[in-house]
Amino acid sequence: MNALAGFAAPDPLSTQVLQVSDLRVELHGQVDVLSGVSFSVQAGEILGLVGESGSGKTTLATALLAHARRGARIVDGRVEVAGQALLTLQGDALRRARGSLIGYVAQDPATALNPALRIGYLLRETLSAHQVQLDRGAQRQRISETLRDVGLPDDPDFLRRFPHQLSGGQQQRVMLALAFVLRPRLIVLDEPTTALDVSTQAHILATLRRLCKSLGVAAVYVSHDLAVIKDLVDRVLVMYAGRIVETASREALFSRPAHPYTRGLLAAIPDVAQRRELAAIAGHAPAPGQRPAGCGFAARCPRRTVACSLAEPALQEVAPGQQVACLDPHRQALQLIASQGSRQVGEVVERPPLLDIQGLNVAYDRQVLFDVSLRVAPGECLALVGESGSGKTSLARAIAGLGENAQGQLYYAGQVLSLAARQREAGTRHQIQYIFQNPYRALNPRQTVLQTLSGPLAHFFGIKGDEARERVAAVLERVSLPASVGALYPHSLSGGERQRVAIARALICQPRLLICDEITSALDVSVQASILALLRQLQAEGLTLLFVTHDLGVVRAIADRVVVLQHGRVVEQGGVDGVLDEPQAGYTRTLLDNSPTLAGG
């Protein structure tokens, strides 16, 4: 690899690139968000840092750059990168260390790249800020090498482009190039692929692994999803409520996870390869400052004993290279329970369709859907799968009556259905409900949950007052929320709770067809598992579901039938097990190959 030229070979005596000991980060008032964190990373090693929202993983990632977000402070501990004690550095010395010793790749490349600067300028600026000794020729050579390494073209035409002229995957490669161009010893990546499609994600991960191995760069990869990092990392560090609860090699962690939380996480991840019982972890993580005494996970743990709430368990070795902070760690291999297959497809398709779409076209400034026809049988869960730009959301919106530029025929229960919600009869309008992807934008921040939920009641059924309050309490119970939530505003709810309120708003309209647009993609895996369980239960009660998603694991977990969309056309449809086990279309096969899975090696 040409990029190795000019790069000092790692000193064999000190292959330990990152050494963190007793790191502690506090919020105002000595509330810790991170405590007692110690670990190390070798040159060329990739460490996966896994945890759900609020676990402190991003706080740890930024602390590795000696940075704490506003309101937080690194109060104790050491961070050594290539022998440099980072936390003692200040001002210019710290600025030089960031970048030249440590590279950082942020979550969303679309906002991390300055939209006003060309790619070439970004790279040159980064180089000249840190490595002044390089002359123009050497600079140009370094930039081309790096661009080729991350799999981008290095011609002048590409260097003159602006970030918005690149695809999401290319933007993230530019971020990788910006980190690697300085030849750092350590690179920190904060969920760099969450905004990307599965096939793009697979390519980026492969590139990253190749670069780290060939350049001997240590990497810390932050993620909330164990399945994503399975093929990338060498070692995994699981975080919960600001503590490391388990650290193990990849093989040990995925085959013999020892901490109940790790096992819970693994059991919550839907898998493409086979349909499994998804088990959600009950309850939610303690907020900073509300940590119970003893083990932070005790309240949610099925194996807790009295001793758990007495003292905080320390990390202890359970097997060579595997440490766990638990008084009673699991010692046997993890058995994931396979559930029975999906229902017979023939049975549901025979009946007259609840929804019949014929020749649907949608065009904005360009056409996004071409002559799409499909049928949804009553009582089934139909998954609509595709990558970004496949037109799956446009299709779902057109069915919901939000598509402004749609043409074609919709039939609902045999009747013609208008493409504009406003022109539909109130009688059918309440039967088709839509749940949005982002629970943070789907609820009016200025209305209490009670107001949000009683609006449709008054609107569709004329129900007000005490009866409305009873109905709201009933529907909240149906989505497993306490009735006291009714008095709250959305900002005091977690993402999962908000999504439950959004589902409750749909349910209170007494729908027959529920359109779910990527409703779990913004949620943690354990929350996702509980939402999926709720949807399955609703389906068992007779609801028809149209589930839009890019995640084939979720499809396997919940759907009966699947429709695969590519560039606005249906490329394959059929029963879930049939399509996922024996895909016919090449595109479906690519999607399957790139989907992260827990099964196999």
Added chain:
Amino acid sequence: MRDLSATRWHWLAHTQTRNGVVITLLVIALALCGPWLAPHGPTDMLGTVYGAPTAGAWLGYDFLGHDVLSRLLNGGRSVLWMSVAAAAIALLVGSTLGLLAGFSRRRLDQLITWLADVSLAFPDLILVLLIVSMLGRAPWLIVLTVAIAFTPGVIRLARGSAVAVAGQEFVEAAQMMGYSRWRILFREILPNILTPLLVHFGNMLTWGVGMLSGLSFLGYGVAPPTADWGLMINENQAGLLVQPWAVLAPAVLIGIFAYGTNILAEGIGRSSSRIGEKP
């Protein structure tokens, strides 16, 4: 003091906002109750022209020998009610039109935006002067013209904020439910853009007092011998060096009122910008 941050009074949680409320209310109370507190009538000739402050007349006498304190206590009502009325009318009309424009985003939007842009091209004071000099100086007419001058700004603010909110999913959810347009405008969108509008309302109060005083100063506002803070500054400017209190007192009160409404508006903006964020 108990924690207000979780209640509907959360916007009062900042000390600055509370100070703003107190200052504004004090000036309003002074203007409202002033006529009863005043030791003399506003048009009683009592002392010498530009007479210095004495024990009986704390702020001295003005250009005709009126008691400055009495005129000050009588002169707040007109300027305050007129600026409040003008700002309120502008807020009402402007936010309705702006909401309509921001939500419809079609021909109606273009029309309203175009009208607002055209009228923004006129300088406020010139526009008001033009209308008042043509149609007369009746108080309701002055209020109306000041409101007209303020409305385009409100339209643009409301439209801009509404566009950002109208794109959010909860508005689409309301559309899907088939809620009426007015319900979506006033129940779903309006509460979410109320903060910038309230801040703007505070600013308009300040500008209104300034503009009305300016009109009086130029001789187009309230007619003498009525007591009015703006008019007082105008009347007594010749004696500024001899008897500064006749000019300074009303000017200081206008300044205090402007300061109070300003920090009140700013405090509201600051405290409620956090609502609706991720916790």
